[in-house]
Amino acid sequence: MLLFLIAACLALLLLGFSGCGINRATQRVLVNEAAFNIVGVTWAKLNPCVVDSVKTLVHDTTITTDTAYLLPQITPRNSTPTGTATVYMHDTILQTVTKTITRHDSVKIVSVDKRLLSICNDSVGWYKIQFANYKTNATSQINTWKNKARSRFWLLLGLLALAAFYFFKKPLFAALGGLPKLLAKKI
Numbered sequence: 001m002l003l004f005l006i007a008a009c010l011a012l013l014l015l016g017f018s019g020c021g022i023n024r025a026t027q028r029v030l031v032n033e034a035a036f037n038i039v040g041v042t043w044a045k046l047n048p049c050v051v052d053s054v055k056t057l058v059h060d061t062t063i064t065t066d067t068a069y070l071l072p073q074i075t076p077r078n079s080t081p082t083g084t085a086t087v088y089m090h091d092t093i094l095q096t097v098t099k100t101i102t103r104h105d106s107v108k109i110v111s112v113d114k115r116l117l118s119i120c121n122d123s124v125g126w127y128k129i130q131f132a133n134y135k136t137n138a139t140s141q142i143n144t145w146k147n148k149a150r151s152r153f154w155l156l157l158g159l160l161a162l163a164a165f166y167f168f169k170k171p172l173f174a175a176l177g178g179l180p181k182l183l184a185k186k187i
Contacts, residue, residue: 044119063101 029035165172 061103065099067097
């Protein structure tokens, strides 16, 4: 009986540890959005989708050769003003022959993974939004700090005026008390 209990405990223990395999890791990745994005980008880099765009670049070399030939030519010319006698003269004519040869050098196939480009564009868009939010938050914080500084300045100025009034109230009242006498003498 004791042997059966030990075997049952070991079986339960093994079943408990077998649940920590690939299914649990998959579930963790599917639940966590940041981990899901990281795994997706890594998978996209390792498995590019070549079918969506293929560019074929053909580089041809064109060779043009010019060759000049001197060709003898016999031309009839009239030697007399009446045109009765014909004299044949030997002339040389320059003739240029141009040969154009096109040689197909290379064909280069470039595959661009538009899926990966769209993932990168999405990332750039996300960072742009984050930067705009940061700028907005920073601007609002700066404005809040400016308003706090302005209100603290006026508070300190008011406290300074109250302190000055408290410390100098006797001389101030003495000066103000003597003011009506001075005004009466001048009038």
